[in-house]
Amino acid sequence: MAPLPRPKSASIRDVAELAGVSLGSASRVINKVDNVTAKTREKVEKAIAALAYRPNHAAQSLRLRTTRTIGCLLTDVTNPLYAKLFRALEERMRTAGYMMLLANSLNLAEREIDILSTFQSRGMDGVILAPGNERDRDVLKAIHGIGVPVVLLDRDIKSKTDQVLFDHVPGMHGVVSRLAALGHRRIALIVTQSPNRPMRRRIEGFCSGMQAHGLPVEDEFIVRLPTAMSAAFAAVTALLKRPDRPTAIVAMGTNILNETLNAISNLDMRIPQDISVVSIGDPDFAASYAPAISSLRVDLDAAAQAATELLLSRLRGVGGSKPRCVMIDCHYIERQSCGPAPLSTGKPSRRR
Amino acid sequence: MAPLPRPKSASIRDVAELAGVSLGSASRVINKVDNVTAKTREKVEKAIAALAYRPNHAAQSLRLRTTRTIGCLLTDVTNPLYAKLFRALEERMRTAGYMMLLANSLNLAEREIDILSTFQSRGMDGVILAPGNERDRDVLKAIHGIGVPVVLLDRDIKSKTDQVLFDHVPGMHGVVSRLAALGHRRIALIVTQSPNRPMRRRIEGFCSGMQAHGLPVEDEFIVRLPTAMSAAFAAVTALLKRPDRPTAIVAMGTNILNETLNAISNLDMRIPQDISVVSIGDPDFAASYAPAISSLRVDLDAAAQAATELLLSRLRGVGGSKPRCVMIDCHYIERQSCGPAPLSTGKPSRRR
């Protein structure tokens, strides 16, 4: 059970002894403080090389009250969006000299609290969070009580922490506008049933877009699926069999997009001649699909950059006392999956 | 530049003082050593609660020479395979009381060395690696010189470290056997050009399967694409236009699979009537695609379990002096994308 202690390696004391200088001098050259003779520096550096000395990070942390480590809590790295985000965060943080501890909360409130508590006791210098239970009182309390700078990603909390938000409303609004401009009047939105901020905002943007163009928002055309898996195929199929079927579908997320495309292909409908498709989120295959699928994407690099800058500035003690909030645009990328609305939709023309 | 030190929180000394006991006694109840009176325990526990005391991890690490942290080096979490693997690893390690530091090497040898060195100086208790440059001399040296238990994932190194390998050869062999049993004689393999172990083994298994069934291994039917992106569509299209076109395609990886499916659909060929398709790797959409795509998958949970057990046993000092190697099976899941070879392939029947 109890893990074996690692064998000890060369310490700064060994370096000092080998170099024939005091421990303090060794420390000074290691930390590049200027008060050192060239000769001393040389001796110490030689000793460092000879012993393959590496400073002990735990000792530094204890002394400096700094771990140079950022805790990252995501619901699930398996979600490509988060994976990309993490990669970008890690990239930027590493150039700033930080490493990342990554934990998946799997949307479990209890686990989120536990992870936060571990981050705290491990002395993370800062924390980046995209928790699933941001509205849970205890999770919120844990977030606010953590005592180190926090950046919250794409979450709807009126919190005292810095935040990076995605601009879902105008993004969706723009998508609807574009489809309306192509002549579409019956546009369906397929989403997962989730009460979280991003989802609410997207639906909000969708509705506002429809209204702005004088299009009716029909409740049956906003399909909220219980889970991300497997229900979309049937739902889309049913939708497309209606006499007043939609001429455009906005599909939210990789799975739903996939099943939507399958349903369309299964009905032998053509994209974009019979139906236009827009994906919310830009999975890798969207661009390589035939036809390429139009997507609304968030610039995850920009999000990572914003989060990093927010956090790093806090670590330096700047940034003021008020929480800051950075908004990241959503970009619409039109590809071949969007075209003019078909003139008649009663009996869709068959493939070939 | 220099990060601000965190404000200090309650220490064990504060707890002891508030409880009115000695520092040693406080430590004893915190660490659940038995030599404590119920009364002492109670007092200490009350003080802990009152101060919201959490042990300082850096101090513990320094003292115990143990960080309860595992360094994980992957080429890229953005690869869904690695993301799943990481999630499974993190899950298991967390129940064993460890947290995971995750770094993406992006296949850069220099960075891999750097990360390894950081892991070392940060005193990781163990390391789990799937590096891109496992054949690079310097990377290898860094791996062997790290001085803590290492588990290597799916990499072809005759190393002194424990390894978890995937059983690619029999897996591919089995896929080919199955296709041969369905009457296929011309089977194409589409892979990325990569000299790494997994790829070599897969090709090896493919060839051995073909030979075992007396099928010719034609070099033109083993397509090695320069990168994972964008070349597959053209290559597959060309392949399928040949008079002696393959009747089955084995596609390696998510991107290639996608483009392969697009190419097939673009030529108006039907799966599985005109062509059978097998995916190496089982991306989420394979099961929900219409028709569902047969896949050869590795059990990533089993891999994570093996890696965890290998590492944990080393951390406990057991496992012997010799490197151990665990082989993880590849499972073939047949879905609707495979069927009997078409009788004639000269002019494929058109859809509908």
Next chain:
DNA sequence: GTGAAAGCGCTAACAG
């Protein structure tokens, strides 16, 4: 410019 020494928070060994 350099050395000596204190102490970060903790555990474990030792004495009582």
Next chain:
DNA sequence: CTGTTAGCGCTTTCAC
């Protein structure tokens, strides 16, 4: 059973 103490490896005063 409890208190005292040494030190893990490091940075940083403070004298010299």
